[in-house]
Amino acid sequence: FSMLTTRRRDSHAQRLHALNAHYAYYRTHPHPSEIAAADAELKRGIDDDWKASVQRYPEVLEYFYGLVRLDLPGDDEPGVRDPPLSALGGGAAFGGMGRKVRVQEPRERERRERRRSVAPPPMPPQPPRAPSRPQTAFAPMQGYGYVPPGY
DSSP, rough: HHHHHHHHHHHHHHHHHHHHHHHHHTTTTOOOOHHHHHHHHHHHHHHHHHHHHHHHHHHHHHHHHTOOOOOOOOTTTHHSSOOGGGTTTTGGGGGTTOOOOSSSHHHHHHHHHHHHHOOOOOOOOOOOOOOOOOOOOOOOOSSSSSOTTOO
Protein backbone atom coordinates (compact mmCIF):
# COMPACT_ATOMS: atom_id res chain seq x y z
CA PHE A 1 0.00 0.00 0.00
CA SER A 2 2.74 2.48 0.91
CA MET A 3 4.55 1.77 -2.36
CA LEU A 4 1.36 2.36 -4.37
CA THR A 5 0.61 5.53 -2.39
CA THR A 6 4.14 6.85 -2.90
CA ARG A 7 3.83 6.35 -6.65
CA ARG A 8 0.46 8.05 -6.68
CA ARG A 9 1.75 11.04 -4.67
CA ASP A 10 4.74 11.42 -6.99
CA SER A 11 2.37 11.38 -9.96
CA HIS A 12 0.21 14.01 -8.24
CA ALA A 13 3.25 16.23 -7.59
CA GLN A 14 4.23 15.96 -11.28
CA ARG A 15 0.65 16.85 -12.31
CA LEU A 16 0.67 19.96 -10.07
CA HIS A 17 4.08 20.95 -11.39
CA ALA A 18 2.83 20.63 -14.98
CA LEU A 19 -0.24 22.74 -14.12
CA ASN A 20 1.90 25.46 -12.56
CA ALA A 21 4.37 25.37 -15.45
CA HIS A 22 1.56 25.70 -18.00
CA TYR A 23 0.06 28.70 -16.24
CA ALA A 24 3.48 30.23 -15.53
CA TYR A 25 3.94 30.43 -19.30
CA TYR A 26 0.93 32.76 -19.38
CA ARG A 27 2.08 34.53 -16.18
CA THR A 28 -0.97 33.56 -14.16
CA HIS A 29 -1.94 31.06 -11.48
CA PRO A 30 -3.88 27.85 -12.10
CA HIS A 31 -7.57 28.01 -11.33
CA PRO A 32 -8.37 26.68 -7.83
CA SER A 33 -10.91 24.25 -9.29
CA GLU A 34 -8.15 22.56 -11.34
CA ILE A 35 -6.00 22.13 -8.23
CA ALA A 36 -9.03 20.84 -6.29
CA ALA A 37 -9.76 18.37 -9.11
CA ALA A 38 -6.15 17.12 -9.00
CA ASP A 39 -6.36 16.74 -5.20
CA ALA A 40 -9.68 14.87 -5.49
CA GLU A 41 -8.12 12.57 -8.10
CA LEU A 42 -5.25 11.87 -5.69
CA LYS A 43 -7.67 11.00 -2.87
CA ARG A 44 -9.73 8.73 -5.14
CA GLY A 45 -6.56 7.01 -6.29
CA ILE A 46 -5.36 6.45 -2.72
CA ASP A 47 -8.77 5.02 -1.82
CA ASP A 48 -8.55 2.65 -4.81
CA ASP A 49 -5.04 1.60 -3.75
CA TRP A 50 -6.31 0.92 -0.23
CA LYS A 51 -9.20 -1.20 -1.52
CA ALA A 52 -6.86 -3.19 -3.75
CA SER A 53 -4.45 -3.74 -0.86
CA VAL A 54 -7.20 -4.85 1.52
CA GLN A 55 -8.57 -7.29 -1.05
CA ARG A 56 -5.11 -8.85 -1.40
CA TYR A 57 -4.65 -9.14 2.38
CA PRO A 58 -5.95 -12.75 2.67
CA GLU A 59 -3.61 -13.77 -0.14
CA VAL A 60 -0.65 -12.19 1.65
CA LEU A 61 -1.58 -13.84 4.95
CA GLU A 62 -1.91 -17.21 3.26
CA TYR A 63 1.55 -16.80 1.73
CA PHE A 64 3.26 -15.86 5.00
CA TYR A 65 1.42 -18.47 7.08
CA GLY A 66 2.38 -20.99 4.42
CA LEU A 67 6.05 -20.29 5.20
CA VAL A 68 5.59 -21.51 8.79
CA ARG A 69 5.79 -25.22 9.45
CA LEU A 70 4.19 -26.46 12.65
CA ASP A 71 4.62 -30.04 13.81
CA LEU A 72 2.67 -31.04 16.90
CA PRO A 73 3.73 -34.06 18.98
CA GLY A 74 1.52 -37.13 19.08
CA ASP A 75 -0.88 -37.87 21.94
CA ASP A 76 1.25 -40.83 23.18
CA GLU A 77 4.42 -38.84 23.82
CA PRO A 78 5.40 -38.42 27.50
CA GLY A 79 5.51 -34.61 27.31
CA VAL A 80 1.86 -34.59 26.18
CA ARG A 81 0.61 -37.18 28.68
CA ASP A 82 2.37 -35.54 31.66
CA PRO A 83 3.29 -31.95 30.75
CA PRO A 84 5.76 -30.01 32.92
CA LEU A 85 2.92 -27.79 34.13
CA SER A 86 1.42 -30.78 35.94
CA ALA A 87 3.97 -30.19 38.73
CA LEU A 88 1.66 -27.49 40.07
CA GLY A 89 -1.17 -29.95 40.57
CA GLY A 90 0.86 -32.94 41.77
CA GLY A 91 1.35 -35.16 38.74
CA ALA A 92 4.18 -37.67 38.41
CA ALA A 93 6.84 -35.15 39.41
CA PHE A 94 5.85 -35.47 43.10
CA GLY A 95 4.98 -39.13 43.09
CA GLY A 96 1.29 -38.47 42.57
CA MET A 97 0.90 -36.57 45.84
CA GLY A 98 -0.79 -33.21 45.73
CA ARG A 99 1.22 -30.18 46.76
CA LYS A 100 -0.25 -27.90 49.42
CA VAL A 101 0.13 -24.16 49.12
CA ARG A 102 -0.24 -21.94 52.19
CA VAL A 103 -2.59 -19.02 51.69
CA GLN A 104 -0.95 -15.67 52.42
CA GLU A 105 -3.83 -14.23 54.47
CA PRO A 106 -2.08 -14.12 57.90
CA ARG A 107 0.82 -12.13 56.49
CA GLU A 108 -1.60 -9.68 54.95
CA ARG A 109 -3.35 -9.27 58.31
CA GLU A 110 0.00 -8.71 60.08
CA ARG A 111 0.95 -6.04 57.58
CA ARG A 112 -2.37 -4.23 58.07
CA GLU A 113 -1.98 -4.36 61.87
CA ARG A 114 1.51 -2.89 61.63
CA ARG A 115 0.11 -0.02 59.60
CA ARG A 116 -2.53 0.68 62.27
CA SER A 117 0.03 0.72 65.09
CA VAL A 118 1.02 4.00 66.72
CA ALA A 119 3.30 6.07 64.53
CA PRO A 120 6.43 7.67 66.06
CA PRO A 121 6.06 11.36 66.96
CA PRO A 122 7.03 13.81 64.23
CA MET A 123 10.47 15.39 64.29
CA PRO A 124 10.68 18.86 65.90
CA PRO A 125 11.06 21.74 63.44
CA GLN A 126 14.62 22.77 62.69
CA PRO A 127 15.71 26.35 63.48
CA PRO A 128 16.41 28.52 60.42
CA ARG A 129 20.01 28.32 59.24
CA ALA A 130 22.26 31.30 58.79
CA PRO A 131 23.37 31.93 55.19
CA SER A 132 26.71 30.33 54.39
CA ARG A 133 28.02 33.42 52.54
CA PRO A 134 27.22 37.08 53.03
CA GLN A 135 24.48 38.47 50.82
CA THR A 136 25.45 41.47 48.70
CA ALA A 137 22.92 44.27 48.78
CA PHE A 138 22.65 46.20 45.54
CA ALA A 139 19.85 47.23 43.29
CA PRO A 140 19.69 46.16 39.67
CA MET A 141 20.74 48.92 37.30
CA GLN A 142 20.91 49.40 33.58
CA GLY A 143 23.88 48.06 31.67
CA TYR A 144 26.39 46.27 33.88
CA GLY A 145 24.51 46.93 37.13
CA TYR A 146 24.31 43.24 38.02
CA VAL A 147 28.05 42.97 38.69
CA PRO A 148 28.59 42.58 42.46
CA PRO A 149 30.31 45.53 44.12
CA GLY A 150 34.06 45.26 44.37
CA TYR A 151 34.76 44.16 40.80
